[in-house]
Amino acid sequence: MKFCRPITLAFILVTLPNLLSPVSAQDKSSASSKTFIIATVQLNRISSQIGSQEMAVLGASEELKQRLREIAKEESAAQSKILQVKDEGDMQRLQVELRVLAEKKRLFMQAFQTSNSGRNQQKQLKEFIHLKFSEKYPVIVNGESGNSFMSSYNVISCRAETKDITDEVFAVLQSEIRGE
Helix, strand or coil, X not given: CCCCCCCCHHHHHHHHHHHHCXXXXXXXXXXXXXXXXXXXXXXXXXHHHHCHHHHHHHHCCXXXXXXXXXXXXXXXXXXXXXXXXXXXXXXXXXXXXXXXXXXXXXXXXXXXXXXXXXXCHHHHHHHHHHHHHCCCCCEEEXXXXXXXXXXXXXXXXXXXXXXXXXXXXXXXXXXXXHCC
C-alpha cells in the first residue's frame, strides 16, 4: 500500500496556497465560501478506544476478517437464545456454546497476533485513514495536543478551517472491524 510521506510545514506553506487558488480583489466574496478544510485526527484516542486486539484486525487478511465476522454472528445468535432458555440444561448447553465461540475467536486472534506481532498499529491506523479519508480531506494531520502543525508558532496565515474527524474515523474503523 502506498502511503504519503509525513507533511512538513514547508510542504503546507507551498501547497496550501495552490490548493486554495489565488484570489483577486473581485473574487474575495466567492473565496470566503470556498473554505479549505484541514482534517485533524486524534490517533491515540482512537487506538485506546478500539483496543489493541481489534486494531490488529486492520492488518488481517480478508479471509480472517470474514471468519471473525462469522464467529461474531454466531455469538450474537447464541446470545439471542438466552430469552428462550427454559431450564438449567438449556442454560448449560448455551453457556458451553458461548464458551466454545469465545475460545474459537481467542485462538484466531492469538494466531493472527503472533504472526503479525511486528506490525505497527499506529502505521496501520494511518494507512487506514489515508485509504478511507484522503479523497474527502486532502490534508489530514495528527491532532493530538502538542503535535499539531496548526499552532500559532507554525502558521503565519491560513485561509483554512480545521475539522476534527476523530469521531468519523472511529465510526468507520469500527464498521470495518465488525464488518458492518
